[in-house]
Amino acid sequence: MARLDKSRTSSHQLRPFFTSQNLLNRADGSAQFDFGGTSVLCSVVGPAEVKIRDEKLDKATLEVLARPLVGVPGVKDKTIEQNIRETLEPLVLSGLHPRTLLQIVVQTMQDDGCVQSTAFNATMLALIDAGVPLNSILGSVTCMIDRKTNQVLLDPTREELAQAKSTHVFVFDNKAPPAQSKGDEDDVVMEDGDRVEGHVLFCESTGVFTEAEYFECYQVCYKGVQTVHGFLRTAVQKKFEKEHQQLQD
Amino acid sequence: MAPKNKKGQADAADESTSAPTLRVILPGDQLPPHEANLPTGQDEDAVSMMIDQRAPPTIKLGPGLTPMDDDTIISVKAGVLNHTDIGNRWWVESNQRRYVAAPGESVIGIVTGKTGEHYKMDIGTAQPALLPVLAFENATKKNRPNFNIGDLLYCRVAMANKDMEAELDCVNPTTGKSDGFGELKGGFAFKVSLGLARRLLDPRQAVVLRELGKHFPFETAVGMNGKVWINSASTAHTILIANAIKNSEFLSTAQCQSMVKKMVERI
Amino acid sequence: MKETEPSNNEREFLLQALKDGHRIDGRKFYDFRTLRLSFGSEFGAVEVQLGNTRVLAKVSCEVVRPYTDKPTEGFVHFNTEMSPMASSTFEIGKQTNEEILVSRLIEKALRRSRAIDTEGLCIVAGEKVWSVRVDIHFLDHDGNLVDAACIAAITALMHFRRPEIVVDNGEVTLLSIEEANPVPLSIYHIPICVSFAFFNKGQHVIVDPTYLEEQVKEGDMTMTLNIHKEVCALSKAGGISLEMDQILQCTRIAVVKVTELTEQIQAALDADAKKRNISRRK
Numbered sequence A: 001m002a003r004l005d006k007s008r009t010s011s012h013q014l015r016p017f018f019t020s021q022n023l024l025n026r027a028d029g030s031a032q033f034d035f036g037g038t039s040v041l042c043s044v045v046g047p048a049e050v051k052i053r054d055e056k057l058d059k060a061t062l063e064v065l066a067r068p069l070v071g072v073p074g075v076k077d078k079t080i081e082q083n084i085r086e087t088l089e090p091l092v093l094s095g096l097h098p099r100t101l102l103q104i105v106v107q108t109m110q111d112d113g114c115v116q117s118t119a120f121n122a123t124m125l126a127l128i129d130a131g132v133p134l135n136s137i138l139g140s141v142t143c144m145i146d147r148k149t150n151q152v153l154l155d156p157t158r159e160e161l162a163q164a165k166s167t168h169v170f171v172f173d174n175k176a177p178p179a180q181s182k183g184d185e186d187d188v189v190m191e192d193g194d195r196v197e198g199h200v201l202f203c204e205s206t207g208v209f210t211e212a213e214y215f216e217c218y219q220v221c222y223k224g225v226q227t228v229h230g231f232l233r234t235a236v237q238k239k240f241e242k243e244h245q246q247l248q249d
Numbered sequence B: 001m002a003p004k005n006k007k008g009q010a011d012a013a014d015e016s017t018s019a020p021t022l023r024v025i026l027p028g029d030q031l032p033p034h035e036a037n038l039p040t041g042q043d044e045d046a047v048s049m050m051i052d053q054r055a056p057p058t059i060k061l062g063p064g065l066t067p068m069d070d071d072t073i074i075s076v077k078a079g080v081l082n083h084t085d086i087g088n089r090w091w092v093e094s095n096q097r098r099y100v101a102a103p104g105e106s107v108i109g110i111v112t113g114k115t116g117e118h119y120k121m122d123i124g125t126a127q128p129a130l131l132p133v134l135a136f137e138n139a140t141k142k143n144r145p146n147f148n149i150g151d152l153l154y155c156r157v158a159m160a161n162k163d164m165e166a167e168l169d170c171v172n173p174t175t176g177k178s179d180g181f182g183e184l185k186g187g188f189a190f191k192v193s194l195g196l197a198r199r200l201l202d203p204r205q206a207v208v209l210r211e212l213g214k215h216f217p218f219e220t221a222v223g224m225n226g227k228v229w230i231n232s233a234s235t236a237h238t239i240l241i242a243n244a245i246k247n248s249e250f251l252s253t254a255q256c257q258s259m260v261k262k263m264v265e266r267i
Numbered sequence C: 001m002k003e004t005e006p007s008n009n010e011r012e013f014l015l016q017a018l019k020d021g022h023r024i025d026g027r028k029f030y031d032f033r034t035l036r037l038s039f040g041s042e043f044g045a046v047e048v049q050l051g052n053t054r055v056l057a058k059v060s061c062e063v064v065r066p067y068t069d070k071p072t073e074g075f076v077h078f079n080t081e082m083s084p085m086a087s088s089t090f091e092i093g094k095q096t097n098e099e100i101l102v103s104r105l106i107e108k109a110l111r112r113s114r115a116i117d118t119e120g121l122c123i124v125a126g127e128k129v130w131s132v133r134v135d136i137h138f139l140d141h142d143g144n145l146v147d148a149a150c151i152a153a154i155t156a157l158m159h160f161r162r163p164e165i166v167v168d169n170g171e172v173t174l175l176s177i178e179e180a181n182p183v184p185l186s187i188y189h190i191p192i193c194v195s196f197a198f199f200n201k202g203q204h205v206i207v208d209p210t211y212l213e214e215q216v217k218e219g220d221m222t223m224t225l226n227i228h229k230e231v232c233a234l235s236k237a238g239g240i241s242l243e244m245d246q247i248l249q250c251t252r253i254a255v256v257k258v259t260e261l262t263e264q265i266q267a268a269l270d271a272d273a274k275k276r277n278i279s280r281r282k
Helices: A075-088 A115-130 A211-243 B002-017 B044-053 B194-201 B207-215 B235-250 B253-266 C008-019 C097-112 C145-159 C211-216 C244-281
Strands: A017-021 A029-035 A038-048 A061-067 A101-110 A138-146 A152-154 A164-173 A200-207 B065-067 B073-075 B079-084 B089-093 B106-114 B118-122 B129-132 B152-159 B167-169 B188-191 B218-222 B227-232 C035-039 C045-050 C053-064 C075-079 C122-124 C128-140 C165-168 C171-174 C192-199 C204-207 C219-225 C231-235
Touching (some): A017 A115, A017 A211, A029 A115, A061 A075, A075 A101, A075 A200, A101 A115, A101 C045, A115 A138, A115 A164, A138 A200, A138 A211, A152 A211, A200 A211, A211 B235, B188 C008, B194 B227, B194 B235, B207 B218, B207 B235, B207 B253, B218 B235, B227 B235, B235 B253, C008 C192, C008 C204, C008 C211, C035 C244, C045 C145, C053 C145, C075 C097, C097 C219, C097 C231, C122 C165, C128 C145, C145 C192, C145 C219, C145 C244, C192 C244, C204 C244, C219 C244
Parallel strands (some): A061 A101, B129 B167, C075 C128
Antiparallel strands (some): A029 A038, A038 A101, A164 A200, B065 B073, B079 B089, B106 B118, B118 B129, B152 B167, B218 B227, C035 C045, C045 C053, C053 C128, C122 C128, C165 C171, C192 C204, C219 C231
16 A cells, blocks of 8 residues: 555655754753654753743753744643653653753654654753753654554555544653663674664554454554664764764864 | 673673774663673572672773662763773763863863952853862962953862852862862853863873874863863964864864865965 | 853953954955745735744735725734743743834834735735735844844735635635736835944944844944835944944945845745746646
């Protein structure tokens, strides 16, 4: 069954990624993440001075602002803000910077479906770029179930989403489950993408779907996120290689 | 257990002798247990044996690494994993733009306020740092230094922790001498990433400073907070130096040399 | 968030450098920073980079009912709310003076100079008109937001295509891109802002100030002109007083700059159109 998005041949194929880090000069960290025609820019400032009203004595205050491409921020953007903040809270080691502010601004640059997943990934990369201490990293993809064919489509475009019966946004982390990390000695998580198994950090499903369909989506998205994690790793690796050229010469 | 450990060490040694490949790790990645010379935790007997018979392996963790509850060590920052055999130290060399104060580091700050006993300093941290008026060479209650708001000072972080404002000083507390700390007069200051600031302070890596030094004399002070101060005989030179330093961040040695050469030729 | 002012060393050095005829980033006094325009995949989306300053403009449109006293006029709105992304001194829901000034200037430069034919946006008089909306997103603030935003907005408007429409007995149908080629807006002229900053009691005039230069400046002025040497707006909000000659001098500089910038914008639009044509034929 062919996709509406003619550039892809398989239903479980992601669109081409693109990322760029450290592109804003005023922010402490920034990153852009693209899934094909969808693009989100994220800036991070912090740990910075916090207003007394928002100050927390034992940890950093996390503030997320989501900005739509068109119009003023509405309910949809507030939802994304809250989703990102609550998903990040267990990840960010905010106890290391008490009485400070961590301000994250997420700006949609282009919208061709799956903005929320793109925003999650852009935020992750921006936090890494800003050097915010984290206990793991996350990756996100969206999938949908087609109304007519009941097929699971990974990373749908806006055109494809119009045909959706249900859509599912998943976020997974890169933590190895404790039982496995105690495994054999060669369990070097660094070089071994396949062995990393994540936990669901966030999941949002809308529409009508069966239990079987849900688990199929889970599987498809889990595989998709592995690709995203691998890509994030390559992006960070490349940046550090560029920075450390002079030591190598 | 013991042979396994030896094998692990041999591997690590091989790696250090071969071409220096960067080992970039991301938040959540574990420090490979066999390389860290840690008990891997797979075999409880072996661990207790080690504790009983030999000195427990000590490992010193630097910035970016945190031990977890289950005895594993994870990275909390993205960066290059570094290790030195002296004291079995491990740390992550990361890069960021926001400064978090650490004791003993030299920083460049701007005076933003004055109280009876302290100067309030902006060193790029979340909260302003405090610099006691008596923390200067030969300062007494009657003879205290006088700075204006907006002045630049080169100081050292005397005390820093996450719950309090950092405290600075401009004097070596044991000798009472200024050790080169104090006001930076004239010149120009600008901000770079903390990683670049660290590299400018490392003589092995400060290619750009070495290259610039071949062409004209200049003074410089680099703060670990990413603030760089430079002064030279002419404004044109100072501008060139500032821009060359900013340009050098993502260049290789050869690129850096040709960049400086081109800029000098244009002047 | 409050921000520390530049140090005395930076201030004095900048002023001394100007006296010696240099700018901190190595530019000449009347040079703009490198301008880069990149277009999104959709019509009407443009990202402008002016040195380190970054602005994104996105044009969208919808069909609305006109005001009863102006039944044949469509609408053009500009949204210039600033988020802390550009600079943490900006706060949501709390406009800074700078923000208000920038919004007003853009409004004056583009809407009040009648650059866009609002009558051409009429579909059915008194019933249906187009409402065009320009969202301007400030991404990075390294000085001179006004010029960058103005270039972004006008380029986005020129790049924008609205859907073709069919009116049948007062019934309006929008045609998709597949059914009919979308239509460009009718634009009368291209207003371009050129900002100046003054130092050392007005002795030194520079174009396109960076953030540091803006913090140290003694006064500023923004001129809006088009390529026909017509002044569309002029704003000098406070700062040191200028002599008439200085203002005329600035106008002469602005004319040259506007010609250069208009050519760059046109070249970028042409290059993009060419690229789109090729991809469509494939």
